[in-house]
Amino acid sequence: MTTLRSTWRMLTMNKVGFLGLLGVLFFVLMSFVGPYIVPLDTQTKVDKIYQPPSREFWLGTDSEGRDIFSQIVHGGKEVLMVAFLAGIMSTGIAVTLGALSALAGGWIDAAIMGLADIVLTIPHFPLLAVLAGLIKLENYVLLAFILAVLAWPSLARAIRAQVLSLRERDFVEAARALDLGTRHIILREILPNMISYIVINLIFAMTSAIYAQVGLVFLGLVPFSGKNWGVMLSLAWTRGAIFYKNSLWYIMSPVAAIALFQLSLVSLTRLLEEIFNPRLRTTV
Amino acid sequence: MTTTSLTRPKQRTLVPMYWIMRLARNYLLRRILIAFAKIVIVVTITFFIVRLMPSNPVETYIAELMDQYGYSYEEARDEASALFNLDLEQPLWEQYIQYMKNLAQGDLGTSYRSRGTKVSDLIAKFLPWTLFSVGTALLISFTLGILLGMIMAYKRGSILDHGLTSIASIVSAIPNYLIAMMILVFLGVQWKLFPITKMRGAYSPGMKPGFTLAFIKDIFFHATLPIITYVLTTVGSWMLAMKSSTISTLGEDYVTVAEARGLPERRIITSYVGRNASLPLITQLAISIGFVVGGSTLIEFIFVYQGIGQLLLNSINARDYPVMQGVFLIITIAVILANFLADFVYGWLDPRIRTQ
């Protein structure tokens, strides 16, 4: 009971972080549970084009008279999945390669860091634009993978630097003297000291995956045809939804959804910083 | 005599080795060689990736002719194949070798789509506008970020600090193209604060490029919205970085000692706190100059601004390989040069590095 209460207290003490958590939870629920509750409106209604928000259409209607709210609900899943997958993959690659680089040293280190250097030198967004051309229809795992392949180097460098410095710490030396084994040293001594950094970077990796992904879809470089905030943005743009007062809802709804989700993610990092820092955790 | 003739061939093999070793030890030269190697690798990678993309210049052109001009497929195909008397049938590796050979002579090739136009001319036409708009924005946002960041650090904990920190984190969390879109929609279309249709392009049609006041005013007019967007989306991270750098500098002993020495407040803020706190950010600035060139695609698309991003987007859509490659090369060189610049600037500003 006391731990529950103190967890709750910690959550609510950090207001920004708490709001971020609520925001992320909201978007996850909306995108993954929402589609089962709100059916996607696919019916063209010529008499209801560009309606302002009403009780029937919470966010108004689009250029064909379809409900925008249902599109927002259905358009999040793909964006979130790509962000999540790309974040996990790029962080995974970064942590593995960074740690390997630091621990193995020698030519492995040189090779990994050389590769990181080259990936960092290649201009990312243009390259993504080209690589996106390789994607066959609606394969978001591949899209996430391509995003991840370009996103790992800076985190890998940071992880390498951290492992190199942690490895020289006195407590790691003590663990070596105690013959606790390589596994213990990596998993129990070094990793826990980097976990907050890794998780926070995972969140940031997710935000940049959203940035790149939506940008690509918006430019029409990724052949996504289904419902997706980026596709909505792209359609609204090409149909000139920016020009009329009532059509604004069509373009601003996905803009707001993406911006709010990004903000929630960034705010969430504040909470994570606190959760993973034992210094802060136990003084509460 | 016999001894010299015996040692000579030995020396001959040693001398190049000696020079290679010496060159390898020369820091600057090594950096240049590595940079050169990086360019070659990036060019190679992009050469193949670009050509691996589905579709090709002929197909996209055929599709365009059919779409836009109502050609039948046959007509379009004839027209296209007449236009593109291309060496696309050559094996890929031969094309590669040819490209590299030309590149070594400084020849970036000619565009497929706008026939006869040299890629270097296209770049020369589009690049300055990106450099101008993003460069100006970067300077503005850096200066603003440094100043606001220092103010936030000095007034930390105040309402001003909390307000600026929240704004900074919000604007830096939202993707820049969304902000561009909101600017366009609200400031341009809805509230009509900017005549957006007139602001398209890098300068007004009929305007004669040159160092005239009218032209300079005109290019700033056309670059206004991209500049506002870049400033808004980057100033937040400069502010936050400067704030934390200033806070840690304020905790340094030499600042306390400077206060104990009774130095005037202004001297402490500028030469003791400001100069040291901005050191790491200046390196960051130099590095971000490199990414300036590559990061502008979406913004230029939204504001219809004639920069390198537009050029890239057009060439991707047309599968205009030489132009795509040229743009990649320019961006890569920019990144590498910026890294050089960063090292140089840091060494120049920080005596701890300069004197070692």
Next chain:
Amino acid sequence: MMRTSDTNGLFTLKVDNLWVTYQAERGKVQAVRDVSFALSPGETLAFIGESGCGKTTLGLSLIRLLPATARVQEGHILFRRGTEIVDILSLDDRELRAYRWRDCAMIFQGAQNAFNPVLRIWDQVLDTARAHGVSDRRFIRQRITELFELVQLEPDRVLRAYPHQLSGGMRQRVLIALGLLLHPPLVILDEPTTALDILTQRSVIDVLRDLKKRLDFSLILISHDLSLAAELADRVATMYAGALVELGSVWDIYKRPYHPYTAGLIRAVPTIRGERKELISIPGSPPDLIALPSGCAFHPRCPYASERCRKEQPPLQVVEAGRQVACWHWEEVAEDNGIRMKMDSAQPGTTFAIPAPREHSLSAQAPINGQDVILELKRVERTFKVGRRMVRVLDDVSLQVHEGEVLCLVGESGCGKTTTGKIAAGLLPPTSGEIRFRGHNVWNSDKETFRTYRRAVQIIHQDPYASLNPTQRVSTILTAPLLRHGVARNRREAKDLAMELLRTVDLTPPEDFYNKYPHQLSGGQRQRVSVARALTVHPEFLVADEAVSMLDVSIRVSLLQLLERLRRDLGVAYLFITHDLAVAKYFAWEGRIAVMYLGRVVESGPTPQIIHNPQHPYTQALLSALPEADPEATRSKERIQLRSLDVPSLLNVPTGCAFHPRCPLYEAGVCDKEVPHLVDVGDGVQVACHVVARERGIA
């Protein structure tokens, strides 16, 4: 600004009833409590006390540099400028800037970062002068040149230099010179020699004494180092928990402390002179400044404490001419000379013999060389890559440690003692040479032998804040090795053993510590956890790398006593690494000392011989440089003058004998040509010095 005419007699500075608090998350920290004192012109007053006693806060409030969270609650700080008296606390910003440095200069702890790294020293001198209206460059140049010569710096070179181009000792001297630039009548020195090596520290002390003689200024010295205060101060003030508890002349206080805390502090410092004396460790730890104990703040740690001490706070009262003390029982303390402090501190702890790990085979079998040498380093050399250069950190180091013996490794920073420790513990392979554990060449042996050796040799690090993983609880730290090596068969057993270990290292009751994170423990408690962790694997040999140097004096002694108890009860042998010869003497009186200089052992032998009859000029210089916690002894001590204050860098080790550029016995053509080797000079002492060897008739 308050100005009154001087009616209170002559003083430079007078502090009346000063209260300073900090606002912390948990509540108000009472950093300075009701402090009053006066400083006469030309006088040196030293504030002594352990960390957190409020002495630095007091110093900062004298120049009004308190952090934003601090607040002066009450009191006056009066400064006499000519005939007028100024209340520092009521100055406005402009007046305050004029007061700083011109009237009162403060020389901070850690001069390493006292200078702006991007400005040359000359620019910073100029800044200082200009801020106070002196702008004649030639005059400034002349003045700073004079001062630099007084502090033994080359003016031209140093003025042109950037801060990072100067060594720590040089920076400290530059700051002292800069402090005197404007002839301030008052100088505050906050831990001026902490973090400096012994010989550098000596040069700074000498410079200060010399300046004090030549120039007329009052000095406030803030230091935890009782020896420094003994050497420099005219009067001494002891602070405890933010309050002054004793004030008097340096001679009286060191000879006969009236406050039990002062008595404890003085008796806790080991000395070089005479026989080894048992030291006092003050029980308990300094109080929480947010929730102070009732009555006298010292009563929970005081063996003299009575009911009255628990209820009533003793005032600082004049008990003799020029002597003030805040203790209800000062007469008893004066009478028995604080002896009761000692009786209470010497609690015989329980030593728990932990069962040996399962695969502990090596120590059971007979040593293969038939001797009782447990660890031996043979002609060890170690190089490191620094940039593109190979730097030799250790050169031809040979050491032997017998079972249950203490070998002290002494030397200044950069001499290679830490590297030697790591090599001895098997954490770093030597570049060449052998490490033999019970006769086995460990780097050239099978895996089992190496692992057994690795476990039998454990290390205690210097920094208590870095030696424990911040993400692990004490429970994990202790049970992980117990479980891994099968000392405990299950978690329950591991917990029982861990509890026993906590008890062994005097962390009682163990339940209070078992579930704590390192950041919830004090420095001394963390070091005890480190010791307990080392004990989990039943070590026979401990490398203690400056294990007590970051601890306060009172805590230091009790940790040394714990280590000594382990040696006595468990037969643990030590490689005890320290920069402090007095600590070495105290801990290794029955053992041996090896003195290192720039990667080589220059002298080794039984502790009493090394301490009282050093042979190598470097050892002699070190011993003569040490200040002692006894004003008479330390001021009458004969000092050896070195030929150069500059410490050579490892990147550029002098030819021949590495000490020759500084050595008073230097002979050209001999010392700079050949590296001297260790030779026996009798009494078990070995010395590496050409001159000493020749005088003894050894080739």
